Amino acid sequence: MKTREDKIYDTIGHVIMTILSLVAIIPILLMLVSSATDNNxxxxxxxxxFPEKWSLFAYEWIFSSNSAVVLRAYGMSFVLTGSGVTISLIITTLLAYGLSKKDLPFRGALTFMVFFTMLFNGGLVSTYINYTRVFHVKDTFAGLLVPGLLMNAFNVLLMKSYFVTGVPDEILEAAYIDGAGEFQTMYAVALPMAKPIIATIGMFVGISYWNDWNNGFIYLVKNTDLYSIQNLLNRLMQNIQALSQNASNLSDASQGLAQIPTATVRMAMATLGILPIVIIYPFIQKNFVKGITLGGVKG
Incomplete structure (x- = not known):
């Protein structure tokens, strides 16, 4: 039976979480409503x-004038996100599992090297020169996939901690006694028990790839066919801003700008950018509330 203090604590917690939820949800709802509002x-x-007049002209303008480009950018974003999540999870899992082994030679030094990259990096200029002149990723798919996103030290340390605390040594030792090798133990025992953390990190990486526009902005100079949806929306916004700035000087620009829903199109672009994540998230969220282990440890 809950005490009076427990009830007060629960009430305060519910109020705080309700407020935080509203702070997160209200801007998204306003964005959705604004994207379906008449521009004028x-x-x-x-x-x-509660707008006076509803209109989907912003979406019509985006797809009517750039339908093939938008669909291609969406496809590129899905390919990029899927490839990035898959490769990143493979690298992160292998490294984290190795660092979780207490008998790994130089384990402390290797862990520190991973942690060190969270504190310091080579800087933007040296990173750009390294990727473009050494690895030649400019105007390639690798330019979207590799720089800054494929490997994350925080994810490695997070998964390492999970392997240490969430996968009992007794279960791993039982697998070794049964004749399983290191890779078989990791694949058949450790990974099934680590599904929640794998799903969590996969979501982190997926959101990072889906929302990223910086790599395309820096490394895609000529090959615009590789634009993700974020890069495409950013380019459309730049074009609209250019028309707005030159409208007073060019009559053609003024006429073209009059046909563009300059205010609502921003909200429509933001909606298109987050829509797939909003749809996919409920299917991933169930992994966060699953049990941590799939077996028991005998005393």
């Missing part, structure tokens, strides 16, 4: 949850 009504009355 939005400019005249400002942002509102």
């Amino acid at each position: 009504a939005l400019l005249q009355n400002g942002y509102s949850f």
Whole structure:
């Protein structure tokens, strides 16, 4: 039976979580409503949850003028995210599992080397020169895949800690006694018990790849066919801003700008950018509440 203090604690916790949830949800709802608002009504009355006039012209403009490009960018984002998550999880899991072994030679030094990369890096200029002149990733798919995203020291240390605390040594030793090798033990015993952390890190990496536009901005100079949806939306926004700045000087630009829903198209682009993540997340979220281990340890 809950005490009075427990009830007060639960009530305060629920109130705080409700407020935090509303702080996160309300801007997203406002973005969705604004993207479906008439552009002139939005400019005249400002942002509102109850607009005077609804309109999907912003979405129509994006897909009618750039439908093939948008679909290709979406496809590139899915390919990039899927490839990045798969390769990143393989590298992260192998490294983290190795570092979790207490008998690994130079384990402390190797762990420190991974941790060191969280504190220091080579800087933007040297990183760019290294990737473009040594690895030649400019205008290639690798330019989107590798720099800054494929390997994350925090994810490695997070998974290492999980292998140490969440996978009992007794179960691993039982597998060794039964004749399993190191790779077989990792694949058949450790990885099934580590599904929650794998799903968590996979989500982190997936969101990073899906939302990334920096790599495309830096490393894609001529090959715009490799643009992800974020790079494409960023380019569209730059084009709209260029038209806005030159509208007073060029009559053609002024006429073209008048046909663009400049205010609502920003909200529509943001909606298109986050929509796949919002749809996929509920299917991934169940892994966060699953049990940690799939077996028991005898005393």
